[in-house]
Amino acid sequence: MAIAEILVALLILGGSFFGFTAAFGLVRMPDIYTRMSTSGKAATLCCGLLLAAVALLFQDARVTARAVAAILFLFLTVPVGAHMIARAAFRTGTPLCEGTGVDPELVRDRREN
Numbered sequence: 001m002a003i004a005e006i007l008v009a010l011l012i013l014g015g016s017f018f019g020f021t022a023a024f025g026l027v028r029m030p031d032i033y034t035r036m037s038t039s040g041k042a043a044t045l046c047c048g049l050l051l052a053a054v055a056l057l058f059q060d061a062r063v064t065a066r067a068v069a070a071i072l073f074l075f076l077t078v079p080v081g082a083h084m085i086a087r088a089a090f091r092t093g094t095p096l097c098e099g100t101g102v103d104p105e106l107v108r109d110r111r112e113n
Helices: 003-028 032-058 061-091 104-112
Strands: none
Touching: 003 032, 032 061
């Protein structure tokens, strides 16, 4: 087996692991804020690793360029989207899980808007 095939296999396994942890986190986390954190971070890393494996496996300039563009798009848009969804949930008064501390200034700002 060539080194490139081993690296592709490791990237696929790593991406699959982070995909599993993202799915597991969505099921196990207690509120929307921690779920958004889980899906935003782990799913982005999952897709990035799987696209890197695709780029390495095919070794074609067009495929690699598309994979790199997709990775950049994911790393730029998914965290912003997750932040905006969590911010909207906070502003609409979605409850936090038990034991979560809240900055009183943030609560005051939410009531004013």
